[in-house]
Amino acid sequence: MEAVHFGAGNIGRGFIGYLLTKSGYHVTFADISAPLVEDLNQFGRYHVETLGSVRKQEEISGICAIRTDDVETLERSVIRADLITLSIGANHLEQAGKALRPLLMARKEKNGAARLDIIACENALCATDILCKALKEPEDDEFNAYLSETVGFPNCAVDRIVPNAAMQKELPVDVVVEDFFEWDIESGKVRRNREIANVNYVENLAPYLERKLFMLNGAHAAVAYLGCRRGYRFVHEAILDQSILKEVHGFHREALAALSKKHGLSVEDLTKYADQLVRRFQNSYLQDELCRVGRDPIRKLSNRERLVSPLLLCEKYRLPDNSILKAIAAGYTFDRKEDAASVEMQKCISNLGIEGAVHKISGLDEKLAERVAKLYLLLQ
CATH class of the missing domain: 1.10.1040.10 (N-(1-d-carboxylethyl)-l-norvaline Dehydrogenase; domain 2)
Structure with missing residues (x-):
């Protein structure tokens, strides 16, 4: 399974990317930061250090990264993706929707029958709805119908504190997280990705x-x-x-x-x-x-x-x-x-x-x- 995650920051690496790789996904991070993308590609892995009553460290592999301005490479990843997730900040969702639109138009033409889920993992009420609204093209009924029929837009609630805590890093992309997490996903809107590990699928989110x-x-x-x-x-x-x-x-x-x-x-x-x-x-x-x-x-x-x-x-x-x-x-x-x-x-x-x-x-x-x-x- 292939996942593209927009936002390779602490939440992206320490929570969403962490759970997706544990569920068997190959995760491609997309981020605006060239140094961060270069580091992720150079090492092809990172460590997640969990801080609680017991400290533990896990290595996350099976990942790569793309700069968001590398449109051609990003388009190829979106075309073959089974899942697209985002943790970019709720303020950027409308802009992200507009940027995603041409990538999904290309997917419609080249892999239009394949089902896909897009989930905005933000601290906001119904963040995926905001993204979905920004994605739709008012004057393109065919594209909007494709989104409605083939793409799932479940809202979710994400809960994990990922601070900028000081740590002895083996790699510059290592991340610190708390030992608690919760990811609740709106089950009725999921098209394809129903078996992400440690996710709580709920009817009423x-x-x-x-x-x-x-x-x-x-x-x-x-x-x-x-x-x-x-x-x-x-x-x-x-x-x-x-x-x-x-x-x-x-x-x-x-x-x-x-x-x-x-x-x-x-x-x-x-x-x-x-x-x-x-x-x-x-x-x-x-x-x-x-x-x-x-x-x-x-x-x-x-x-x-x-x-x-x-x-x-x-x-x-x-x-x-x-x-x-x-x-x-x-x-x-x-x-x-x-x-x-x-x-x-x-x-x-x-x-x-x-x-x-x-x-x-x-x-x-x-x-x-x-x-x-x-x-x-x-x-x-």
């Missing part, structure tokens, strides 16, 4: 997507934004601060109450999941920097993302939401000169005031924007 986005990504962001304010560097340091831990527990209580109400999920099971997440955040081996977790705050504070979505769900069901609001307010204090989105956000606050910025970036109504603004001012 929505509860898994929102559970992960709210309780992992949302709480993770809360730790980052609250921790940066207090001068911590790493997630495991910040979560040991009792005031931050209290807010994380509050965030989890509020988010899981909303999830239980919407999806009928067991509060007991969600509480166990929350406790497991806190233990993961406390993993000091990961050396996971708060600035990494908090980066790109404009996206993370936007309307369908990890902090605002659980807030709106709490509002819908008239549930407590103060800890979620405090996490959002802390997000607006994130000020990192090396982070372009952070710089842009701070300019927005200067120009519009905090309420105006919250309305523009998070899309919140006047009442909620005012509540965020009050908590923001208390944090100053």
